[in-house]
Amino acid sequence: MKYQSQKVALAYFAVALGLFAVQVLAGLLAGWIYVSPNTLATVLPFNVVRMIHTNALVVWILLGFFGAAYYLVPEEAEREVFSVKLAWVQLAILTIGTLGAVASYLIGIHGGREFLEQPLWVKLGILVAAVIFLVNISLTSLAGRKTAITNILLLGLWLLSLLWIFALINPDNLSLDKMYWWFVVHLWVEATWELVMAAILGFLMLKLTGVDREVIEKWLYVIVALALFSGILGTGHHYYWIGAPGYWQWIGSIFSTLEVIPFFAMMSFSFLMVWKGRRNHPNKAALLWSLGSATVAFFGAGVWGFLHTLHGVNYYTHGTQVTAAHGHLAFYGAYVCVNLAIMTYAMPVLRNREPYNQSLNMASFWLMTGGVSFMTFVLTFAGTVQTHLQRVMGMYYMEVQDQLAIFYLMRFGAGAAVVLGAILFIYSIAFAPRERAVPAALQPGE
Amino acid sequence: MSEILTKTRARNVFYGGSLFFVAVFAALVANSHHYIATTSTSSLPLTDEVTLGKRVWEANSCINCHTLHGEGAYFAPELGNVMTRWGLADDAEGAYEALDGWIKAQPSGIEGRRQMPHFDLTEEETRGLAEFLRWADHTDTQSWPPNDAG
Numbered sequence: 001m002k003y004q005s006q007k008v009a010l011a012y013f014a015v016a017l018g019l020f021a022v023q024v025l026a027g028l029l030a031g032w033i034y035v036s037p038n039t040l041a042t043v044l045p046f047n048v049v050r051m052i053h054t055n056a057l058v059v060w061i062l063l064g065f066f067g068a069a070y071y072l073v074p075e076e077a078e079r080e081v082f083s084v085k086l087a088w089v090q091l092a093i094l095t096i097g098t099l100g101a102v103a104s105y106l107i108g109i110h111g112g113r114e115f116l117e118q119p120l121w122v123k124l125g126i127l128v129a130a131v132i133f134l135v136n137i138s139l140t141s142l143a144g145r146k147t148a149i150t151n152i153l154l155l156g157l158w159l160l161s162l163l164w165i166f167a168l169i170n171p172d173n174l175s176l177d178k179m180y181w182w183f184v185v186h187l188w189v190e191a192t193w194e195l196v197m198a199a200i201l202g203f204l205m206l207k208l209t210g211v212d213r214e215v216i217e218k219w220l221y222v223i224v225a226l227a228l229f230s231g232i233l234g235t236g237h238h239y240y241w242i243g244a245p246g247y248w249q250w251i252g253s254i255f256s257t258l259e260v261i262p263f264f265a266m267m268s269f270s271f272l273m274v275w276k277g278r279r280n281h282p283n284k285a286a287l288l289w290s291l292g293s294a295t296v297a298f299f300g301a302g303v304w305g306f307l308h309t310l311h312g313v314n315y316y317t318h319g320t321q322v323t324a325a326h327g328h329l330a331f332y333g334a335y336v337c338v339n340l341a342i343m344t345y346a347m348p349v350l351r352n353r354e355p356y357n358q359s360l361n362m363a364s365f366w367l368m369t370g371g372v373s374f375m376t377f378v379l380t381f382a383g384t385v386q387t388h389l390q391r392v393m394g395m396y397y398m399e400v401q402d403q404l405a406i407f408y409l410m411r412f413g414a415g416a417a418v419v420l421g422a423i424l425f426i427y428s429i430a431f432a433p434r435e436r437a438v439p440a441a442l443q444p445g446e
Numbered sequence: 447m448s449e450i451l452t453k454t455r456a457r458n459v460f461y462g463g464s465l466f467f468v469a470v471f472a473a474l475v476a477n478s479h480h481y482i483a484t485t486s487t488s489s490l491p492l493t494d495e496v497t498l499g500k501r502v503w504e505a506n507s508c509i510n511c512h513t514l515h516g517e518g519a520y521f522a523p524e525l526g527n528v529m530t531r532w533g534l535a536d537d538a539e540g541a542y543e544a545l546d547g548w549i550k551a552q553p554s555g556i557e558g559r560r561q562m563p564h565f566d567l568t569e570e571e572t573r574g575l576a577e578f579l580r581w582a583d584h585t586d587t588q589s590w591p592p593n594d595a596g
Contacts, residue, residue: 112504
């Protein structure tokens with residue numbers, strides 16, 4: 001750790017990991033309700049469980065991004081964070097807001113737009129926290145060295161914060177509501193978050209492989225250009241069946257097919273840098289998570305997204321378990337893994353734990369990746385059967401669901417593996433005792 | 447390639463191209479806004495009752511079990527065409543009575559079957575919800591879903 005103020009990232013990572021645990025436990029419970037539907041039916045209905053599952057996910061991913069920014073911007077700008085106190089205020093607002101949101105969900109107070117269920121005071125709190133963050137991190141960056149990594153990271157974070165304004169706009173017309181709702185949901189995960197992801201991956205490649213900064217930063221601009229060129233008009237693939245004009249079927253099909261390319265580029269970039277790099281960095285776990293993130297994101301977001309994005313296919317698969325399969329693998333690969341990668345890289349440094357041996361952490365990667373992959377496969381099968389029976393044969397929804405029981409049982413098993421993996425990760429990164437030193441020859445170069 | 451595509455050029459292509467696509471997207475969204483407001487959702491008027499129904503739909507977070515025009519959770523049936531499925535898309539009174547009967551019968555308590563929670567709605571709220579679902583059913587969704595099963 002070069003700058004004292006980087007330490008505040010540790011608090012962000014800690015809260016993020018706590019919410020990660022909440023997210024996967026709520027997911028496991030939701031998976032169990034699919035298997036045994038009477039579970040807690042009157043006390044804690046499925047809709048509230050799912051709300052906690054998705055909201056906890058989004059908030060912890062964002063906290064991870066904020067933590068990553070507080071860790072890497074000082075190193076890139078070569079100076080301390082503008083104000084550590086503001087960073088703490090921001091974290092306090094977000095933590096209180098999150099706890100308040102969960103408490104109000106449990107007593108039945110929530111909004112009704114998917115993923116944006118937070119009460120208004122929490123939404124405004126998030127806005128205030130975002131403004132504090134942007135001011136704090138932008139002033140840090142402006143006063144110091146400006147790099148492509150910080151440029152892209154800050155651009156992504158500024159844009160995603162601006163898009164949050166659409167979370168506060170809810171037209172009475174349902175179709176308009178849906179059109180603007182996607183400004184937050186799609187333009188977050190398939191545009192602005194990709195910028196953040198690419199910046200974090202770029203930083204990790206710089207540190208782990210030792211490849212020249214010029215090469216990495218040029219790649220980064222190419223990747224984020226591909227992401228926005230395809231992702232902005234790619235929003236059209238959500239506008240096929242919500243009452244929007246028919247031209248979105250072609251625009252959405254073409255541009256969302258192109259969305260595969262930036263993910264392919266990110267995967268190629270990561271492997272190429274590792275092959276070119278001469279540095280033998282001892283933090284093998286961080287490298288595993290970085291490469292894993294780029295690879296699983298390509299399959300989850302790229303391949304599984306393409307699977308059902310063409311409008312002729314989507315006409316039949318829209319809103320089935322195929323969507324659920326894609327959602328799980330895409331979020332895991334792109335945003336869970338990249339967060340766990342930067343945490344795996346930064347937390348030992350922040351906790352003064354180098355040198356390290358992270359076999360437990362690497363085991364958790366395989367357990368979680370195996371679990372989410374298996375979950376994706378069984379949900380894809382479930383979705384295929386559902387599509388045929390319901391959308392082609394015209395069987396009623398609940399009759400079809402009865403035919404899918406075996407897939408839901410296997411999904412629960414896969415979910416249990418993910419929860420075990422998550423617990424193992426949290427233990428290995430935050431609680432495992434300091435391990436024996438590795439030989440000096442394997443010490444990190446940077 | 448490294449001579450043609452320098453870092454500065456890559457950056458300029460990124461900024462310029464992104465601005466171009468944002469502009470195209472904004473123009474298409476403006477056109478879609480107009481189309482939705484005047485064409486695809488105009489077959490039934492957006493009354494206060496429909497608006498109230500939307501608030502009821504949101505306050506009870508129906509979207510975290512059901513789907514509406516295919517978006518939402520995938521735990522309970524599609525409701526964008528529920529009034530067509532019930533044969534009540536053009537019968538306001540019938541739609542209210544059927545929905546009221548359905549909501550009051552929940553939860554079913556049947557072992558091994560997914561449970562819809564009990565919702566305490568006033569008559570006005572249930573009427574609003576029924577009108578909201580009828581209104582949504584009349585939206586031109588490019589003939590989605592493929593059949594009445596939703």
